[in-house]
Amino acid sequence: MTDQRWAGVRQRVEAAGAGPGSGEVFGAWGHKWVVEEPLTRGELAELEAQTGVRLPEEYRAFLLHVGAGGAGPAYGLFPVRRVRGRWRWEGDGADLADLSRLDQPFPDQGPPRKLLDDLLAQRPEEEDFDEIEDFDDAIEAWDERWEAVMFTPERTSGAIVISHLGCAQREWLIISGSHRGTVWSDCRVDDADLVPLLDDDAVPVRFDRWYTDWLEGAERTALSAP
Template sequence: MNAQMWVGVRERVQALAGTPGAVQVFGFHGHGFRLEDPLTPQELAALEERLGVRLPEDYRAFLLHVGAGGAGPAYGVFPVQRGEDGEWEWDGDGGDMASLDRMTELFPVDRPREEALAAHESECPDEDDFDDPDAYDAAYEAWDERDPLWSDDLTVGAICLCHLGCALRRWLVVSGPDRGRMWDDRRADGIDLQPMSNADGSPMTFADWYLTWLEEAERQARDTVATH
């Protein structure tokens, strides 16, 4: 079933590259509707062995039948590949935020309480309290490093798959009760990660996220051509 949902998707994405209206789709100048080659079954097996988890079925089928990454929502899906050192990595702005050694840990659906976040904010150093600019910078850096929103403990069991610009990102949960669900990361705006949902309120899976984007990109490209 998961393989079936991706039948023809690679061809649809590639067809968009030659559509005059495609240039109007957000992210076009970043990915140009190009897709990486799919992973081989052997490569996928090696990746999952490294992570210690089986990836969500729709995402693993995407990797096998559509591509290892490339064209997709916003600036595209981070390609998963082996780096020069032979280690697997998701290549993109934030792709290295995922801790490969902690993929088996359960992604925390219970997030930091507002009180904890407010308490941290209240401890922010005031520059007016420092005579030495260097001392202020050191105090601020130490405070910033304690920010509970940016603790690696909050993203264990998840993969960073996409960025929207301005340090805003999307994550796919691979371990825990929300396995297979997409989460929205707006910590750059001081907002904790939030689970993503479809229009009907159901949890948004990787396939929901990607195929909704593809349908919208096709519609936008088509409508742009029709109005010119």
């Protein structure tokens, strides 16, 4: 039986992909409007057995009734596939997620604000150096310190990367912990922190809202006359 929240969604995506404005939708050249085949219940059970965690309900239903990935927000929803007998998510940055940590709660808080502020205040500026080589060395050393704090694997325990927006900006779906089922923005490459996506009422956006909001906007663009 199809989960009603996803009833007709696959067909709507396919119709939008055939629309006159489909090429104008951001990221469409990446996912090409292709929706992968849904998982069978047996495949989903195998995936969850291998990762040791039950996926959030909205996402589980999507995998079963819409597809394993493909057309979706930005450059698409990262597909989950069985490769040489093991399940994994595939996409630009998907390997940032440690699948052995999916059953561990996603942290409630990031690094202390003061630590981040101190690090940002210490970021070298090119005008402070007489030689560009000295600046390059200083910024490289600072980048290593920043990444050691911001990109430690513990910070993204219990989460998977599900989409990328280009320029190393990505979005994560939280699998375990108090934020389970919500989608978070990852702009750490731009010296920002991981933050939850929020709706107009400042409520964290869950997977189903994340996907259907994209689809509604995509339909407005793709189905409009040129």
